[in-house]
Amino acid sequence: MTTFAAMLRAAPWAATxxxxxxxxxxSETLVRTCASGTLVCRRGETVEAWIGVVDGLVKMTNVSADGKPTSFVGVSSGGWFGEGSVLKDEPRRYDIVALRESVIAYLPKATFLWLLDISMPFNRFIITQLNERLGQFIGMVEHDRLLGxxxxxxxxxxxxxNPVLNPGVQPSLPxxxxxxxxxxxLSRQRANQAxxxxxxxxxxxxxxxGVTVRDLAGLRQFQG
DNA sequence: TCATTAAATTGTT
DNA sequence: AACAATTTAATGA
Known part of the structure; x- marks a missing residue:
């Protein structure tokens, strides 16, 4: 997956x-390349776009009420995020950082709302997306605080x-x-040990x- | 196709 | 944070 056009062709909501x-x-979506380590979008800025990862890897850093970075979510090629913030019309609550050079698509808010008006499959896609993201955050609250x-x-x-949130990801993840x-x-050596x-x-x-996942269910249940 | 070199990644201290 | 070992990618014969 290298171009935005290819990403659209693969998207279930775009097929109809x-x-x-x-x-x-x-034509209305802005596609640009973000260098490794740069911000894809900043916390606190007004949300003007729904953001897709055409190619690469980014992380959403979730900052708790007291300002400490607590949890992280990776989004890789084919994934979209930020639909909640577009709908709620509030400042973005997360920093998004590119972990490697990444091609990012910015789908403008107006286009996003227009899609909601004209396409039922798009509505279903967004509902599913929101639901999966919610489940992800709930799971994170359970795990993050308690475990090592x-x-x-x-x-x-x-x-x-998660196949819904990261459609492009393969069993072997580069x-x-x-x-x-x-x-x-974590530090790199800590990640290595883990x-x-x-x-x-x-x-x-x-x-x-890279790593290859052999037992996804086991990973989800892993307690240390 | 193979050998050499450079760059990136990993394992360890 | 720094080091050595290993793997991949690139280059040229």
Whole structure:
């Protein structure tokens, strides 16, 4: 998945759009490349777009009420986020950082609302998306506070494999341990140790520059 | 196709 | 944070 056009072709909600409508979405969406480590969008800015990851990997850093970064969610190629903020008309509550050079699509708020008006499949897609994201955050609240680094990493990895939120992701996920550490909020050596423990438990296989998930259910339940 | 080199990633201290 | 070992990617014969 390299271009926005290819991303649209693969999207279930786009399949039923009239060719003219699809062309409108394509022409109104801004696509740009974000360098590794740069902000895709800032916390506190007014939300003007629904954001899609065409190619690459970004993290949403969830900041709790007291301002401490607590939990992280990875979004990879094919995923969309920020629909809640577009609908609620409030300042964005998360920083989004590109973990590697990434191609990002900014679908303007007006186009987003127009899609909601004209397309029932798009409405269903958004409802499903919101529901899955909600479930993800609930799961995070359960895990984040109580558990240690290994379990946090396991949960973080399992969340990357939600097929609704990250459609493009394959069983073998190309993500370096450096990127993994940033995603889980750990140091690289800590992430390395955690990954090795998960491999010993038979849940993943460590590849060069990536990991392969062997037991997704086991990852979700992993307690350390 | 194979060998050499550079760059990236990993495991360890 | 720094180091050495390993893997991949790139280059050229």
């Amino acid at each position: 759009l009239a060719p003219g409508d699809l062309a409108r979405v394509e 680094p290994e379990a946090r990493l396991a949960h973080c990895l399992a969340a990357m494999f 993500i370096s341990q450096e990127e993994f550490a940033q995603l889980a909020g 990954l090795q423990r998960l491999e010993q438990a038979g849940l993943v296989r460590i590849d060069y520059g």
